[in-house]
Amino acid sequence: RTLRIGLIPGDGIGREVIPAGRRILEALPSSLGLKFSFVDLEAGFDTFKQTGVALPDRTVETLKKECDGALFGAVSSPTTATKGYSSPIVALRKKLDLYANVRPVKSVAPSPAYPEPIDLVTVRENTEDLYVKEERTYDTPDGPVAEAIKRISTRASTRIATMAGEIAARRARVRQGLGDGSGKQALVTVTHKSNVLPQTDGLFRSASFAALAQQRFKDAGVKVEEQIIDSMLYKLVLQPAYYDVIVAPNLYGDLLSDTAAALVKSLGLVPSANVGDGFAIGEPCHGSAPDIAGKGISNPIATLRSVALMLDFLDQEEAAAKIYAAVDGNLADGKLLTPDMGGKAKTDEVVEDVIRRRHCL
Numbered sequence: 001r002t003l004r005i006g007l008i009p010g011d012g013i014g015r016e017v018i019p020a021g022r023r024i025l026e027a028l029p030s031s032l033g034l035k036f037s038f039v040d041l042e043a044g045f046d047t048f049k050q051t052g053v054a055l056p057d058r059t060v061e062t063l064k065k066e067c068d069g070a071l072f073g074a075v076s077s078p079t080t081a082t083k084g085y086s087s088p089i090v091a092l093r094k095k096l097d098l099y100a101n102v103r104p105v106k107s108v109a110p111s112p113a114y115p116e117p118i119d120l121v122t123v124r125e126n127t128e129d130l131y132v133k134e135e136r137t138y139d140t141p142d143g144p145v146a147e148a149i150k151r152i153s154t155r156a157s158t159r160i161a162t163m164a165g166e167i168a169a170r171r172a173r174v175r176q177g178l179g180d181g182s183g184k185q186a187l188v189t190v191t192h193k194s195n196v197l198p199q200t201d202g203l204f205r206s207a208s209f210a211a212l213a214q215q216r217f218k219d220a221g222v223k224v225e226e227q228i229i230d231s232m233l234y235k236l237v238l239q240p241a242y243y244d245v246i247v248a249p250n251l252y253g254d255l256l257s258d259t260a261a262a263l264v265k266s267l268g269l270v271p272s273a274n275v276g277d278g279f280a281i282g283e284p285c286h287g288s289a290p291d292i293a294g295k296g297i298s299n300p301i302a303t304l305r306s307v308a309l310m311l312d313f314l315d316q317e318e319a320a321a322k323i324y325a326a327v328d329g330n331l332a333d334g335k336l337l338t339p340d341m342g343g344k345a346k347t348d349e350v351v352e353d354v355i356r357r358r359h360c361l
């Protein structure tokens with residue numbers, strides 16, 4: 001099978017890490033029976049400066065018509081309000097209906113603060129909640145008052161919780177396959193604040209529980225619990241090893257996913273995927289890092305893991321597992337690390353080290 005992958009490097013170190021993503025795909029063993037073809041696509045602030053648009057129509061059309069998945073690097077945002085510019089990744093999520101933002105966070109080694117390994121994934125609803133951006137301001141005798149709509153739908157809540165259930169089922173499968181003896185099940189934590197917002201968050205909660213009650217999730221060993229967002233953040237910082245899969249509406253998910261990323265310190269390690277039905281864009285969590293761009297020292301791990309995550313959602317779990325394991329091998333070994341991880345290696349040396357490990361799995 002050949003998968004066609006759109007490559008959107010964007011700006012800054014996006015141009016260094018996306019080629020690394022392509023290299024790992026090309027290096028996957030042929031025994032997997034998978035081939036890849038690539039199409040280079042433009043987006044970002046440089047594209048905007050050259051053409052006046054940050055997300056050319058060709059990029060969107062090619063992704064829709066030709067591609068099975070895509071990799072997105074990072075884009076620089078102008079520091080001052082720039083007429084006509086809007087974030088291309090935000091627009092892409094809308095245009096391709098990528099309704100979930102999935103961010104796995106995994107610790108490299110036990111740290112004094114976190115002696116137990118962290119291995120969790122946040123699944124954030126990406127289309128509604130307060131981020132529908134329906135705000136208004138009106139005058140009152142006491143001065144202007146502003147308000148915003150928080151919209152929660154049964155449809156969006158159901159599909160995000162279903163995706164969380166599928167991710168949890170996959171994690172349970174992988175754990176059983178690894179036979180690590182723990183017989184570990186998977187746990188989905190539904191996050192909300194329905195004690196204060198019984199209608200909006202209450203709907204998210206009830207729709208999530210209904211979706212997660214499907215027999216196929218029970219059969220896969222998926223357990224479900226709930227936690228109020230404030231105590232959730234508290235416990236996430238104090239006891240991150242407790243968590244497995246966390247599902248949340250847009251705003252809480254935004255806060256949770258950045259907090260979770262901070263637990264493993266380097267931005268250069270944390271991947272994400274923007275996922276819709278039948279399409280996924282892998283995207284490292286970091287930005288364009290202008291301070292190190294062009295030096296060849298950006299950490300490619302976030303992108304390599306984003307490649308694996310994209311493959312998971314394209315139903316290529318075996319290929320994904322090889323990349324995750326090869327990356328873990330590089331990190332555990334600790335000899336070839338980029339400067340953000342305290343090493344001296346260049347981007348290319350890390351990629352080569354990861355590629356060397358993909359066979360011995």
Ligand code: NAI
Binds near residue numbers: 074076089289
């Ligand atoms: P940043 O993530 O680009 O960089 C923050 C710090 O982390 C910098 O010191 C950078 O060198 C380091 N860093 C980030 N990724 C790294 C990697 N792979 N390897 C080694 N070190 C890494 O965030 P910053 O500086 O706030 O923003 C820079 C630009 O990126 C801005 O224009 C911002 O708008 C944009 N940005 C874009 C994002 C996206 O495309 N999704 C996300 C965050 C920021």
Ligand code: MG
Binds near residue numbers: 254258
């Ligand atoms: Mg954020």
